[in-house]
Amino acid sequence: MPADKDLTAGETRLSADQTAPEVRLHGEDEVGQGSGLRDLAGLGIAAGLFALAFVIYSDAASYPVRRSYAQFGPEIFPYLIALGIVVLAGITTVIAWRGGFEARARLNYGGLFWIVAAIVVEIIMLFAGSGFIAASTVLFAFSARAFGQTTHLLNFAIGATMSTLLFLLFRYGLGLALPSGPLERGIDLLLR
Amino acid sequence: MDTFFLLFEGLATAAQPMNLMFALLGVMLGTAVGVMPGIGPALTVALLLPVSLSFGATGSMIMFAGIYYGGMYGGAISSILLNTPGETASIMTAVEGNRMAKRGAGGKALGAAAIGSFFGGTFATLGLALVAPFMVSVALSFGTAEYFALMMLSFMTVSAAFGGSMTRGLTALFIGLTIGLVGTDKLTGQVRLAFGVPEMSDNISIAIVAVGLFAIGETMFLASQHINHKTKAEAVKGSVWLNWSDLKRCIRPYIRGTGLGFLFGPLPTGGAEIPTFLSYTTEKRLAQGEGRRDFDEGRGAIEGVAGPEAANNASAAGTLIPLLTLGLPTSATAAMMLAGFQQYGLQPGPLLFTNNAELVWGLVGSLFIANLMLVVLNVPFIGIWVKLLTIPRPWLYAGILTFATLGIVGAQGSAFALILLLGFGLIGFLMRRFNYPLAPALVGAILGPLAEEQLRRGLMINRGDWSFLVTSNIALTIYAIAILAVFGPRIWAFLRSRGTGRSSRA
Numbered sequence: 001m002p003a004d005k006d007l008t009a010g011e012t013r014l015s016a017d018q019t020a021p022e023v024r025l026h027g028e029d030e031v032g033q034g035s036g037l038r039d040l041a042g043l044g045i046a047a048g049l050f051a052l053a054f055v056i057y058s059d060a061a062s063y064p065v066r067r068s069y070a071q072f073g074p075e076i077f078p079y080l081i082a083l084g085i086v087v088l089a090g091i092t093t094v095i096a097w098r099g100g101f102e103a104r105a106r107l108n109y110g111g112l113f114w115i116v117a118a119i120v121v122e123i124i125m126l127f128a129g130s131g132f133i134a135a136s137t138v139l140f141a142f143s144a145r146a147f148g149q150t151t152h153l154l155n156f157a158i159g160a161t162m163s164t165l166l167f168l169l170f171r172y173g174l175g176l177a178l179p180s181g182p183l184e185r186g187i188d189l190l191l192r
Numbered sequence: 193m194d195t196f197f198l199l200f201e202g203l204a205t206a207a208q209p210m211n212l213m214f215a216l217l218g219v220m221l222g223t224a225v226g227v228m229p230g231i232g233p234a235l236t237v238a239l240l241l242p243v244s245l246s247f248g249a250t251g252s253m254i255m256f257a258g259i260y261y262g263g264m265y266g267g268a269i270s271s272i273l274l275n276t277p278g279e280t281a282s283i284m285t286a287v288e289g290n291r292m293a294k295r296g297a298g299g300k301a302l303g304a305a306a307i308g309s310f311f312g313g314t315f316a317t318l319g320l321a322l323v324a325p326f327m328v329s330v331a332l333s334f335g336t337a338e339y340f341a342l343m344m345l346s347f348m349t350v351s352a353a354f355g356g357s358m359t360r361g362l363t364a365l366f367i368g369l370t371i372g373l374v375g376t377d378k379l380t381g382q383v384r385l386a387f388g389v390p391e392m393s394d395n396i397s398i399a400i401v402a403v404g405l406f407a408i409g410e411t412m413f414l415a416s417q418h419i420n421h422k423t424k425a426e427a428v429k430g431s432v433w434l435n436w437s438d439l440k441r442c443i444r445p446y447i448r449g450t451g452l453g454f455l456f457g458p459l460p461t462g463g464a465e466i467p468t469f470l471s472y473t474t475e476k477r478l479a480q481g482e483g484r485r486d487f488d489e490g491r492g493a494i495e496g497v498a499g500p501e502a503a504n505n506a507s508a509a510g511t512l513i514p515l516l517t518l519g520l521p522t523s524a525t526a527a528m529m530l531a532g533f534q535q536y537g538l539q540p541g542p543l544l545f546t547n548n549a550e551l552v553w554g555l556v557g558s559l560f561i562a563n564l565m566l567v568v569l570n571v572p573f574i575g576i577w578v579k580l581l582t583i584p585r586p587w588l589y590a591g592i593l594t595f596a597t598l599g600i601v602g603a604q605g606s607a608f609a610l611i612l613l614l615g616f617g618l619i620g621f622l623m624r625r626f627n628y629p630l631a632p633a634l635v636g637a638i639l640g641p642l643a644e645e646q647l648r649r650g651l652m653i654n655r656g657d658w659s660f661l662v663t664s665n666i667a668l669t670i671y672a673i674a675i676l677a678v679f680g681p682r683i684w685a686f687l688r689s690r691g692t693g694r695s696s697r698a
Contacts, residue, residue: 045626049363056370059385066380071656074382077644081369088363095359102627111415112621115593119408119614122597126607132598139597140590146415149586158587159594166598174246176602 042096118142131181202553218258226266236263242599291492368636409620449502457510
């Protein structure tokens, strides 16, 4: 799509004569051209889309048959969506095969790992009944680490303060039910 | 005159002490979150979506209006002082605004932005109040075929207008449509794509989808970049108050920007991007005297902030026209607002105006009030918002993540919601990484189930005959508009790239 390339070039030129915005925007194309090589990640996306279409199709095929004036039941929309995804997956395959995806910036695996770990640990702690404050503290500390803040003790301290304040605000100010652990039950007892 | 009566009643609703408080809270929260670097209005609304749940329909809608405008203004602050526009709408503000901040006139840029937002927002809201009843009277005659066509229009335009490639826009849309399938079918009770998980047989809350795709995905994306997260903000120098000669320079850009924004806002071409760009290029071309020198010498011209900021807010009000009268979101933020309505089981559209007149006009009234609050409160208190910019980024983003999960856990009341949130976060991250637009996914997830309902209702009435879709003239007209809207931006992009090439050489 030549028009798209032009658009990208236009935006790049526009911001090139000053310090470029450091955060890329939704919808703004990555600067750089496709390498012309086969894009394995792109092929992966296409494969994922094919798999998704198959899951939707097989789910819809398992619905019991209903007689209706519409002649179509709850399976018609899933079938249409699965069909659309198959077509798009096909186009994606062609684009990836020709190397049509833009070059991507090198991935900082460490940062990504810490963010995912932060959320996973929070989920585990909440299921284990640690309560909101403790789980949120860990989430805060881990995600601060993800952005390169290595002052771990300070991270935990700030996280604990912020989580406690948020808990008080939301539990007593807005009446939202947040998961309770020993700490939260203690606060409830104290404030009652 | 009926409209003015309703508008007056709406203002009276919005002026009730409780509602004033909601508006104030919304404006403050919206500005506070919106001012954070890289976070635009859409993300602001997504983050605060679960929080507003506990205030009842009218209260939370009014708070929403405040968050919306507050988020826009907060985005302008970080664009000017940090050069980190949170979404395409504020790119143009960042260009001249950041230059002004660098030469020590950041205060004036902020002042011009605040007054421009007020000007654009107020007049466009007035326009909204005048146009909406007319749109409603047209929309009331719509049947299933017309509604289905409207949703197709929304799908096509949202996929075409956001991001570069149509394939990616459509892929994002279909991912959203798939998300919309999960849960219990409204018409037959058939459970779809739940894989035996009880939390998924109820439909997935749109708040989880929105916060996951936008907030969590965005945080992951930022963390995965090799950039230094410790950038300094420009200090605010100079008074934020505009003197008479500044105002004289701004007034024409305000008027032109408002006109452009209001004109383009309701069109399904992706919200504020086109009007702000048009406004910027217009001001750059028309500037004379001092403004001409400021543009040419790269000192940052106040006109280049005033016009786009007025256009930005005017288009926000314009976006509300199709959203409120037809239920069609034409921008990411509008899609978030639609999700907000759906939290209360409200479906925007012509019926909302007849069934929930008080809510709708209360919302319109509170748009005026939120606008006024912004300019009255934020110009003097700008220092407080700027303080937020000095928080080190790692703690800032960690705080945002904490806030996002808190909202979801609190609103859903289960830790399982977090697993879904993580899943959508990873999808959002991959989409950002591979440059898929997020807005179509959200619109697909919201409108997909509604489109399906219209389609199957129509099929039921017409006994399985598909031809009802194309026998109505109104529906055919809408399809024609859809095709125009899809190819229009492509022609526009072509012209725009040529225009930019010229202006950067000048």
